[in-house]
Amino acid sequence: MSIRMYYPGGREKALTFSYDDGQIFDRTLVGIFNKYKMKATFHLNSGTLGKEGFITEQEVTELFRGHEISCHSVTHPFLNQLPQGQLINEIWEDRRNLERLAGYPVRGMSYPFGVYDERSLKVSETLGIEYSRTVNATNSFSVPGNFLEWHPTCHHNDNILGKLDSFKNQPPWSSLPLFYIWGHSFEFHRQNNWEIIEVFCSEASGDPNVWYATNIEIKDYIYAVRKLIFNVEQTQVYNPSAITVWLGRNGNILELNPGQTLQL
Numbered sequence: 001m002s003i004r005m006y007y008p009g010g011r012e013k014a015l016t017f018s019y020d021d022g023q024i025f026d027r028t029l030v031g032i033f034n035k036y037k038m039k040a041t042f043h044l045n046s047g048t049l050g051k052e053g054f055i056t057e058q059e060v061t062e063l064f065r066g067h068e069i070s071c072h073s074v075t076h077p078f079l080n081q082l083p084q085g086q087l088i089n090e091i092w093e094d095r096r097n098l099e100r101l102a103g104y105p106v107r108g109m110s111y112p113f114g115v116y117d118e119r120s121l122k123v124s125e126t127l128g129i130e131y132s133r134t135v136n137a138t139n140s141f142s143v144p145g146n147f148l149e150w151h152p153t154c155h156h157n158d159n160i161l162g163k164l165d166s167f168k169n170q171p172p173w174s175s176l177p178l179f180y181i182w183g184h185s186f187e188f189h190r191q192n193n194w195e196i197i198e199v200f201c202s203e204a205s206g207d208p209n210v211w212y213a214t215n216i217e218i219k220d221y222i223y224a225v226r227k228l229i230f231n232v233e234q235t236q237v238y239n240p241s242a243i244t245v246w247l248g249r250n251g252n253i254l255e256l257n258p259g260q261t262l263q264l
């Protein structure tokens with residue numbers, strides 16, 4: 001018997017975006033994502049909200065509705081250089097400030113400047129951060145082993161249209177492929193290349209085989225998949241999580257509800 005995992009709704013692939021720093025150009029970017037029904041995560045420095053060139057606290061909730069609000073530290077320091085107390089403060093207070101605006105627990109992060117080390121990773125985890133994005137491109141569609149070192153597929157300037165072609169034509173042995181694009185919205189403004197993301201979203205949108213999701217939705221789903229409990233004979237599977245998981249058995253796609261045990 002062959003068991004295969006799927007994304008929600010029995011979809012084979014997932015696409016997510018991750019944008020840092022909360023500058024005013026996020027407004028244009030959110031407009032493009034919404035137009036094409038894309039889901040994205042926005043990593044914000046709560047200490048710079050409302051400063052010149054940055055979005056304001058007042059607009060955060062409405063602007064990012066349907067997307068994910070996520071941490072990027074209070075003041076955007078190099079986390080590896082901070083004394084312990086300041087490191088804790090940069091992450092913990094960013095969560096507190098952003099949660100006040102978001103209205104839900106803020107559980108994700110991206111490392112300022114992409115810089116992290118063993119200590120900042122451990123401290124992040126201790127402070128309730130469940131994933132944190134790096135800037136190290138994998139140029140692949142793999143899901144991370146450790147979500148606190150979540151390496152994206154690539155930056156948006158790195159031939160994302162070419163990669164979309166291979167994403168659309170995945171080999172039959174691929175499993176849970178994930179296309180993860182990161183960047184800063186101000187880069188589209190500075191380089192005057194908004195068409196990159198507009199054309200990409202237009203060509204990537206409306207695919208019934210793709211799950212369009214925020215970073216935390218993907219992390220939660222992959223965790224639920226990894227927590228499934230099979231018996232040794234693989235005739236039963238139990239879903240102990242609070243998330244419905246989709247799996248295929250000999251080509252049939254099954255829905256496994258939270259708390260449910262299925263006979264395979």
Ligand SMILES: [Zn+2]
Binds near residue numbers: 021072111
């Ligand atoms: Zn940044």
